[in-house]
Each structure stands twice: as structure tokens, then as C-alpha cells.
Amino acid sequence: MSTLNVQLGDRSYPIYIESGVLNNGALLNRHIKGKQVIVVSNTTVAPLFMERLCASLDPALQVSQVLLPDGEEHKTLAVLEQIFDRALQDNHNRSTTVLALGGGVVGDMAGFAAASYQRGVNFLQIPTTLLAQVDSSVGGKTGVNHPLGKNMIGAFYQPQAVFIDPDVLDTLPPREYAAGLAEVIKYGLICDPAFYEWLQHHRDDFVARDKTVLGEAIKRSCAAKARVVAEDEREGGVRAILNLGHTFGHAIEAAQGYGSWLHGEAVSAGMVLAARLSVNQGWITDAEVARLVQWLEAMSLPTAPPDNMSVDTWTEHMLRDKKVIDGRLRLVLLEQIGKACIVDDLPQAELEAFVATFSPV
Ligand SMILES: NC(=O)c1ccc[n+]([C@@H]2O[C@H](COP(=O)([O-])OP(=O)(O)OC[C@H]3O[C@@H](n4cnc5c(N)ncnc54)[C@H](O)[C@@H]3O)[C@@H](O)[C@H]2O)c1
Numbered sequence: 001m002s003t004l005n006v007q008l009g010d011r012s013y014p015i016y017i018e019s020g021v022l023n024n025g026a027l028l029n030r031h032i033k034g035k036q037v038i039v040v041s042n043t044t045v046a047p048l049f050m051e052r053l054c055a056s057l058d059p060a061l062q063v064s065q066v067l068l069p070d071g072e073e074h075k076t077l078a079v080l081e082q083i084f085d086r087a088l089q090d091n092h093n094r095s096t097t098v099l100a101l102g103g104g105v106v107g108d109m110a111g112f113a114a115a116s117y118q119r120g121v122n123f124l125q126i127p128t129t130l131l132a133q134v135d136s137s138v139g140g141k142t143g144v145n146h147p148l149g150k151n152m153i154g155a156f157y158q159p160q161a162v163f164i165d166p167d168v169l170d171t172l173p174p175r176e177y178a179a180g181l182a183e184v185i186k187y188g189l190i191c192d193p194a195f196y197e198w199l200q201h202h203r204d205d206f207v208a209r210d211k212t213v214l215g216e217a218i219k220r221s222c223a224a225k226a227r228v229v230a231e232d233e234r235e236g237g238v239r240a241i242l243n244l245g246h247t248f249g250h251a252i253e254a255a256q257g258y259g260s261w262l263h264g265e266a267v268s269a270g271m272v273l274a275a276r277l278s279v280n281q282g283w284i285t286d287a288e289v290a291r292l293v294q295w296l297e298a299m300s301l302p303t304a305p306p307d308n309m310s311v312d313t314w315t316e317h318m319l320r321d322k323k324v325i326d327g328r329l330r331l332v333l334l335e336q337i338g339k340a341c342i343v344d345d346l347p348q349a350e351l352e353a354f355v356a357t358f359s360p361v
């Protein structure tokens with residue numbers, strides 16, 4: 001078993017990465033504080049893993065299950081209420097533990113429920129998608145979408161532990177697997193050039209879902225995220241680099257209707273746009289962007305945005321980004337491959353001219 005740590009003082013927590021950790025009752029039960037558990041999952045994931053998970057839990061625990069509808073379009077305040085309804089109907093008190101069993105949607109929603117139910121209860125993450133294992137289960141960003149913007153309602157609320165079982169990825173559909181790879185590649189681009197090269201070197205192994213290579217990628221991704229989060233938990237500064245491609249990506253997701261583009265797909269196209277803007281600044285080369293595009297395409301990821309968003313639509317969504325300060329956009333660009341930077345002085349006219357190059361007239 002590999003154990004990493006997210007170092008946040010008295011809120012530090014372990015990330016356990018182990019085949020079969022879903023069946024490791026001793027470990028799971030050690031992190032359950034009270035006598036009650038609410039397992040939050042969805043209608044796709046629960047039939048796959050709920051029984052195994054519940055069999056690992058201490059039989060003396062009172063366990064409630066909440067199965068959310070599946071899909072990004074259900075990551076809403078209205079659906080979140082289903083968790084509170086069940087928690088209250090089943091008399092869960094402040095010492096209950098919320099356990100998220102699912103992908104990033106379930107994790108973000110369960111985390112926000114844990115942050116707000118009776119003003120905060122114990123929270124554990126069991127991520128079941130590649131994207132959730134390498135990104136969303138770590139770092140404490142929780143919340144839901146609003147029709148006008150992604151993740152607009154939420155809280156920073158760290159889990160008390162993360163349990164990653166790479167074996168659960170065996171059932172993950174190809175499109176979801178590719179979406180997770182986009183966030184893996186992101187870490188190489190923003191802060192780890194050696195990892196970027198290693199990932200490219202193993203690109204056929206990723207297509208073949210080689211377990212050894214995948215396990216190593218999960219570990220290195222979680223380690224990168226843990227380092228950044230430990231440095232800047234609430235995104236006052238450096239944490240924003242984890243948002244590479246997201247200003248464009250979130251605009252795509254919201255404008256196209258949540259669920260039409262997967263989050264990882266929108267991030268993939270968004271990273272290419274951020275890379276192209278970085279070329280315009282004279283920082284990286286066209287050849288480096290071409291190499292990235294070719295790689296993402298080989299992973300079946302989109303590398304261009306949809307062609308139905310006007311400049312106004314782009315601008316409207318991008319100006320709602322959470323990184324905006326006093327009406328000024330902050331964009332994550334690439335100073336080099338493997339080194340991101342945060343840019344807050346790109347003239348609005350330059351950004352609009354850039355967006356116009358891929359928008360309908
Ligand atoms: N909090 C963060 O730091 C953070 C980071 C990245 C992304 N996110 C959020 O995460 C969400 C995307 O997460 P996602 O990509 O995991 O999507 P998701 O949660 O919608 O899961 C993708 C699909 O895979 C299914 N699934 C999950 N595990 C499975 C398994 N083992 N086998 C078969 N099917 C399985 C799900 O039911 C769903 O249909 C977005 O809402 C995004 O905003 C949050």
C-alpha cells in the first residue's frame with residue numbers, strides 16, 4: 001500500500017492507494033468516528049460497489065444510503081437536498097460520517113453536504129473514477145453547479161481520509177477514463193516536466209490501461225496535488241495553477257449544458273487554448289503545442305472548443321470565473337512545459353481577439 005499525506009496542520013489527512021482497499025474493513029472503520037454512516041453514491045456506482053463496501057463496514061454501525069441520480073446535470077442544490085432529507089429522516093447527528101462512493105460529482109456533492117450538515121461532520125472519500133482518484137477527492141473543494149456557472153456554490157472542506165482502489169477503474173467506460181487522463185496530463189504541464197515526459201513515454205500503456213503504469217500515475221498525480229494544496233489550501237495564490245484550462249473549460253461546460261461535454265474533455269480543450277495563448281506570449285512553441293495536441297488526440301480527447309460559442313458568450317462565462325478579482329480575469333498559462341504561471345494583465349481586447357479566432361462571426 002502507498003500512503004501519501006496532505007499536510008494541513010491539524011487537518012492533515014492520509015491518501016491510501018491500494019488494490020482492494022474497498023475491502024479493507026480495518027482501515028476504513030478506523031476512520032469512522034461515530035456510530036452512524038451516510039454512504040452517498042449514485043445509481044450507476046452503487047450496484048457495482050455498494051455491497052462490497054457495506055460488507056467491509058463494522059456491522060454495529062447504522063448505515064444510510066443515498067443514491068443520487070447520475071450525471072453532471074444533477075450536480076445541483078436541489079439534488080443535494082436528497083442527502084439532507086435522508087440524514088434527517090434517519091436521525092443522523094453531528095458525529096455521523098459522510099462517505100462519498102463515486103466520481104467527482106458524488107464526491108463534490110457529498111463533501112458539500114458533509115461541510116454543511118449540522119455545520120460540519122466527518123467526511124471520507126472513496127473515489128471510483130480516474131478523475132476523482134487523481135484530482136477531485138484530494139484538496140477539499142466541494143460544491144454544486146449553478147446554471148450560470150460551474151461549482152459556484154460550495155465550500156472548502158477537507159476529507160479526513162481518501163481511499164483509492166485502482167481496481168475499481170476496471171468498469172470505467174473509455175470516455176470517462178480519457179477524461180481522467182486530461183487532469184493527469186495537467187499535473188505534468190503545470191508543475192512536473194519529468195512527469196510530463198514519463199506520461200508521454202508511457203502513452204501506449206495508458207491506452208492499454210496497464211495497471212502498474214496507471215498506479216504510478218495516480219500516485220504521482222495525488223502527490224502533486226497534495227503539494228500544491230498544502231502550500232495554498234484556499235487558492236489565495238499558487239493553487240490557481242490547478243485550474244489550467246478550466247477558465248475555458250468551465251465556460252464550455254456551462255454554455256453547452258452540463259453533461260454534454262465531460263469535465264475532463266472541456267479541460268482538455270481548455271488546456272490547448274491556454275497553451276496557444278502561451279505561444280502568443282512567446283513562452284512556449286508551436287511545436288510543443290502540436291505535440292500536446294497529438295497526444296491528447298491519441299487519448300481520444302478533444303483539442304478544440306465547440307464552434308457554436310460567440311465571443312460574448314465566452315466573455316460572459318469567463319468573467320464569472322472564480323479567479324476573477326475586481327472584474328479582472330486571472331488566467332493560468334504556461335511559462336514553459338512543466339511550469340504554469342498566473343497572468344492577470346492580459347488586455348481584454350487581446351483575449352477577445354483570441355477567442356474570436358475560434359468563434360462564429
Ligand atoms: N473538487 C475538485 O477538486 C474537483 C476536481 C476535478 C473535478 N471536479 C468535479 O468532478 C466532476 C467530474 O468527475 P468525474 O469525471 O468523476 O465524473 P462523474 O462523477 O460524473 O463520473 C463519471 C461517470 O462514471 C460513472 N462511474 C463512476 N465510477 C465508475 C466505475 N468505477 N465504473 C463505472 N462507472 C463509474 C459515474 O456514475 C458517471 O456516470 C465535475 O463535476 C468536476 O467539476 C472536482
Ligand SMILES: O=C(O)C(=O)C[C@@H](O)[C@H](O)[C@H](O)COP(=O)(O)O
Nearest residue numbers: 135139141150151239242243246322
Ligand atoms: O483543486 C483545485 O484547486 C482545482 O482547481 C482542481 C480542478 O481540477 C477542479 O476541476 C476544481 O473543481 C475547479 O475548481 P473551481 O474553483 O475552478 O471551481
Ligand SMILES: [Zn+2]
Nearest residue numbers: 183246263267
Ligand atoms: Zn478539473
